[in-house]
Amino acid sequence: MALKVGVFGGAFDPPHLAHQALAEAALTQLGLDVLHIVPTGQAWHKARSLSDARHRLAMCRLAFGELAQGAARLVFDEREIQRAGPSYTIDSLRELHAEYPGAEFFLVLGQDQAEALPHWNDWQSVVALAWICHADRDWEGRAQSFEPPPSHESRYRKLHMPLMRHSATGVRAEVAAKPDVSPDLRSLVSPAIAGYIETHHLYQKT
Ligand SMILES: Nc1ncnc2c1ncn2[C@@H]1O[C@H](COP(=O)(O)OP(=O)(O)OP(=O)(O)O)[C@@H](O)[C@H]1O
Numbered sequence: 226m227a228l229k230v231g232v233f234g235g236a237f238d239p240p241h242l243a244h245q246a247l248a249e250a251a252l253t254q255l256g257l258d259v260l261h262i263v264p265t266g267q268a269w270h271k272a273r274s275l276s277d278a279r280h281r282l283a284m285c286r287l288a289f290g291e292l293a294q295g296a297a298r299l300v301f302d303e304r305e306i307q308r309a310g311p312s313y314t315i316d317s318l319r320e321l322h323a324e325y326p327g328a329e330f331f332l333v334l335g336q337d338q339a340e341a342l343p344h345w346n347d348w349q350s351v352v353a354l355a356w357i358c359h360a361d362r363d364w365e366g367r368a369q370s371f372e373p374p375p376s377h378e379s380r381y382r383k384l385h386m387p388l389m390r391h392s393a394t395g396v397r398a399e400v401a402a403k404p405d406v407s408p409d410l411r412s413l414v415s416p417a418i419a420g421y422i423e424t425h426h427l428y429q430k431t
């Protein structure tokens with residue numbers, strides 16, 4: 226049987242509880258052998274610059290480190306941080322295909338990026354190289370549940386997790402408003418991430 230390789234990319238600035246729930250859903254529902262967590266290097270599609278990659282990677286290790294279950298392995302994958310220029314998922318998928326010949330790939334996304342996928346660089350190749358595994362996301366203004374584009378529907382798979390309104394934007398705003406670890410922050414990120422943010426004075430108003 227082909228090795229099943231999951232790929233979960235994100236800015237992870239910082240990783241929050243919905244990221245952890247999505248990674249867990251992917252591990253349990255897709256029967257993955259390995260899950261690559263891929264922090265973005267340069268997010269061409271985001272208006273703000275990301276925090277130092279060193280911090281985002283350290284927080285990924287804290288947030289996702291406990292998730293490896295059963296036979297599944299987690300890889301904290303620095304390729305997009307190391308690569309010069311904008312981070313394109315297609316580049317990472319092509320490299321991973323070469324590293325795992327014959328494997329089956331599963332790209333893990335929340336609803337917003339599943340909807341944005343047709344605007345990604347070379348998205349048709351992305352869809353050809355990986356199953357698109359998407360979970361709904363609770364956000365204001367969400368009109369309806371995401372429906373895959375009919376032309377590529379057979380390449381999409383739904384992941385099930387509780388609808389969560391968590392966002393990294395919300396975490397950063399909470400810390401900027403209340404620099405001490407607040408009960409609201411504790412409801413958004415794991416204790417390890419709250420501690421890391423506090424120790425390293427991340428996201429505080431300057
Ligand atoms: N609440 C959520 N429910 C489901 N998926 C989510 C949720 N939050 C983030 N994701 C997914 O996790 C991946 C990485 O997201 P990202 O690191 O950009 O977090 P974010 O919360 O969207 O960040 P920001 O608020 O800074 O834009 C994306 O595929 C995104 O759709």
Ligand SMILES: O=C(O)c1ccc[n+]([C@@H]2O[C@H](COP(=O)([O-])O)[C@@H](O)[C@H]2O)c1
Binds near residue numbers: 265271313341
């Ligand atoms: O390749 C692209 O063109 C592309 C465009 C938008 C997003 N992505 C990737 O999708 C993942 C989730 O994006 P984000 O903005 O939610 O962190 C992350 O790995 C991004 O690099 C990739």
